[in-house]
Amino acid sequence: MKKLYILYDSECELCRRSRVWLGRQPAFVPLVFIPFQSAEAECRFPALKELRPDEEIVVIDDAGAVWQGGAAWVMCLWALQEYREWSLRLAQPALLSLARRMCEVVSANRYKLSRWLTKAKSNDELRHKLAQIPTQPPCLPGGYCKTR
């Protein structure tokens, strides 16, 4: 595995913060963050919509293997040098189902949590606030895929 693409929601403050945190950690496998709403995500993964990236986080490796929700989070941790041990622990069946459920709850409430984090009153205000923040470069240098 050469790269791990992380399809996150750029309209959610919680997801953005997670992305920043993940990006700061030393990693075994380079992580590439792409907002699932972006043109780049669509052109790099033509069948992305079928994976419902708007419901839960989607992680795809350079060969096209897909992980979603809790499993995707475990894969993110696995890519990090400091947290690989934790990912192996979390991948055990009992803990994995717990992680899945946690992830479902957080994903379903992510806009509520983001509104609380940004002190926005409505989802529209949240979107407006997040649009003010300059977006980070979508890809690692040289990783940009041309929009057809």
Next chain:
Amino acid sequence: MNYVVGTYILYLVISVALTVWVARTLHKNGRLFLVDAFHGNEPLADSINHLLVVGFYLVNSGYVSLALKYGDKAADLQQLLEALSTKVGAVLLILGVMHFFNLYVFSKMRKRALLHGAPPPIPPQGYTPVAE
């Protein structure tokens, strides 16, 4: 030569001998661990092993010299043995702690090395086409 000096000399001889023995044991038996931790890179393992032993010698010799003058002063043979026993006991405990600390470092390095090559813990849930 009075009893106090006798205590000191015996203390130094025993402590230094113990330090050398533990350091050599660590050096000899820690090597395999380190070679494994560094994916069979023997020169690197030997170098780290040597550096660890140097640190071990420094900490222990430092403690032994610092602790020389502390404790009860012996006036007869009984007190000499008591003082000596207390001092050597402290050195042994310090050596033990250092030894376990070294083992901890070795096993941590080994674990790290094993983690580096660990496969993904969860099989993929599906496949999707990727455009270049």
